[in-house]
Amino acid sequence: MEALFIYLIKSSGLVALFYLAYFLMLRKETFFNSNRWFLLAGLITSATLPLIIFTKIVWIEPTTDPINWSKIPITNHSEEKTFEDYLPLLTALSYGIGILLLLAKFAFDFYSLNTVLKGKFIQQQADFKFIDIKENVAPFSYFNTIVYNSALYTASELENILEHEKVHSEQNHTVDVLISRLFCIVFWFNPFIWCYKKAILQNLEFIADNEATKKISDKRAYQFTLLKITTHENCVAITNHFYQSLIKKRIVMLNKNQSKKWNSWKYALVLPLLAAFVFLFQIKTIAQEKVSDKTTKELIKSDEKLVDIYKINRNTTDGELKDKSSTLKENYAIIAIFSGIKRNSKNELIAIKVDLKKGKEIAQKMETKGTEAINEFGIIISKNDNGMLTVSFGSDETIINQKSILIAPNAPSVTEKEIFINSKKASQDDLDKLDPNEIATMNVNKNDDKQEIRIITNNHRKMITENDIYINNEKVSQNELDRLDQSTIERMDVNKDDKTIRIITNNRVQYSQERNLPVPPTPPTPPVFNIKTPTPPAFPKAPKAPKGDPIKGDKKAWKEFENKMEDYEAKMKKLEPQMEDFDKQMEEFDKKMEPFNKEMEAFEKKMKVYEQQMEEYHSNLERERKK
Structure with a gap:
């Protein structure tokens, strides 16, 4: 709980830092898009930076006289709990209640939005969905959906409103609104987060106003539209709505000269403040003796x-x-x-x-x-x-x-041991003379009070790995060769051309391991898929509709779109015989797939049995290894 409170305090401090930087240096600049990303980056940094901890180790001299804790008297006593003992619990309870209330409000706003949109006729135009409602609600956009009441505005006013809301939709301003709303829920106790949210929404309106006036010839008429919309007080929450209470600031920004590019240096002023935050709060010093x-x-x-x-x-x-x-x-x-x-x-x-x-x-x-x-x-x-x-x-x-483990070529002293170097029995002197750098592998096998050490050198390993090994005419692995008692070898033939080594032992019996390990089960064979999939015909690419209204928009572009659509439909008409043929091929393909599907079902059942057998195999193998 303490860690959570510390995180919330640090994050709240960063939110305040970014808001003050925006309010004091950037809010009067016309870098609207840059301000948008600055404000979003501030929220993300505030949420993540307190989680990053840098560790600094400081070496100190060890204490010469350690404290003997056993000689210090200990007195057991109990204290009555005071209000301060319950304060963390009360604080956590208050914080949780605040979050629950704001989440309930957030859910209610979604419900209100769904009530407005439910059952309404949607007119799809390019990437936008237009909904013309009858309620007296200020125009707003929610992702790519634009809602308005056309009966309340003239044709020119409606055009200004739609251009404004299209900017909100194209630039996904709804994401900014939702992010700022969620941060208000988590950091509801921080007064700066509410100012931060207001700054984000206001800057989004500046962006939409700035972009919309670039497409509208009468900038003065657009400003009159802003004034007219202020009479609508009914706004839908969690949306980008045309109405904002700070209309005066929006009009001022519309008529303000563009800020000079060199003023963008102001964004960098927050970096030394963030560095100071890291050095003061995010570096943990650990003392090591x-x-x-x-x-x-x-x-x-x-x-x-x-x-x-x-x-x-x-x-x-x-x-x-x-x-x-x-x-x-x-x-x-x-x-x-x-x-x-x-x-x-x-x-x-x-x-x-x-x-x-x-x-x-x-x-x-x-x-x-x-x-x-x-x-x-x-x-x-x-x-x-x-x-x-x-x-x-x-x-x-x-x-x-004091128990030790052998991690060097010199073997420990035990009651009885046998040493093998390259499968040949060796003495302790041979082991002592061996260069540790020449050792490729070393295995220590224990059996009661006996110990067996088997060492393979690099040269021997290289020679063996380059050849196939046969003991008594049976091919063996490297591990089996390593365990072979060289005193039993009767003859060894090395064929450089075939790259084979053939060993014949005295007893003609191939070396076997000390334990009879279980044999792994054999996996089932999957069915063979040899059915050719039909190839569909190549469809022509559908033309993309131009942006804007087909009646009030670019008539020439819409005319060209209609001609392209007629050509597209003609090409699709020619493809109908090929599509019918493709449908027949798919029916035949489905019939051929039926027996294969049955084989696959049978294979999956066998695989389940095989998986159970493998589990048993691994259990038995682990049991044998522990013996």
Whole structure:
């Protein structure tokens, strides 16, 4: 709730900023179209910019003497709730009631508009829909629909009104009206939003007046029409209506000289104000402690050398956790999974669970949770005297877990182990002499107290991948070859021309895996579609009707349109035999499609069975892998 209030306050401040910039610098300029986009951009910026947070990390020296919280006495006491405790709830309730009332008013306005338009005769002309009503309502437009009462005006007055409303319709001014109305609902408590909405509607009228007078010869008659419309007080909400109370300002703007182009520099004045807003309110500073030598020594064992530490504290963000996970995976092939993340009202971590994995082994688990912010801990990457890299969790006081994971070519010391390099059994000395940069893959298989390490070098991998491999005359995969005991090889033939490697073993039995993995099901075969689709005849392009009224508009253009329509209808008449032939072909095509559709229905049923079999297969496969 607190985050919502902060967002509303920031957005309201930006709305006020853009409105004051318009009111003080731009409202008297004749850059009407530019002002329109400035006002819309102001609303969009006000809604989105408070959601963008920039993070700044400040490194500080670590505390040398941490506080021992266990020695601080704690006294439990309860306090009676005051009015201030209920104030956030009352504020949220008032805000919600305001939104509900305005939404109800918004819905009622849509209902009123629908009542005016319902059941009326619509005259379609070009891209516009004209509705001539009998009610005493001021002329208005709603998207491409223009509504007026022709009985109230002379022919010249009606022409002026329609030209004005056409501009509203062509430039989609209804969108501006709806957007400003929705912002008034969300930010109803902000007095600037109501002034902002008024500025948007007024500027739209300036645009329509300016564009309409370019098409009207008698500018003076247009101004008299404005004065006459002021007598109509009945206006439909959520529309662009011809009547506006600020008629004097509209007439002033009609007769005002065009603003000089160099005045457009005023639009740029809002940019430094936005930059100041970002620097003051949208930059979050996070303090991170530096890792001191003393802390480092406490984090790792005495016989280990520090490689890297990934510290996590109460202020670590989700983005930083994601970066740490990516870095661990990229640098050390460790998969770090962060889950169970919970934060308090200050956005501090109070609970987190960390799983560190390599391959199928779970190397480390660590979980901390409570009602207070977590203590700082680190994911420690270190190296012992044998050169083995290990991973563990640690804090400033003690290392939480000493279990390590093999992430380097040197194998850990275990009770019993076997080492294979390029499928050939090797000793620990051979492993120590191996250059880590030459390792292509390394697999560690555990079985009770035994451990098997299989390593493939880059040169061996390159040679194998360039050839087809056969063991006892059966083609095998790379993984099967890697697991083959080289001591069982009786003969190996390499054919460079055919690029094949054929291996014969002593027992003539191909190597099989330790577990019998389930066999995947076979997918059904889809029916073959070999029916040719009929090609429809090429239709001529219909002519586009000219804009304006066919009686009062451009008569020459309408005459040319009529001639083109006659030619179009003649061409369509010639196509009738081809259309009849195409209809017959489509009937035959539908008949041919019937058996194919039945085959498809049968195929879809088989696919459902196959999907169930695949689910069972994956379940069995996962069960075998966990054994």
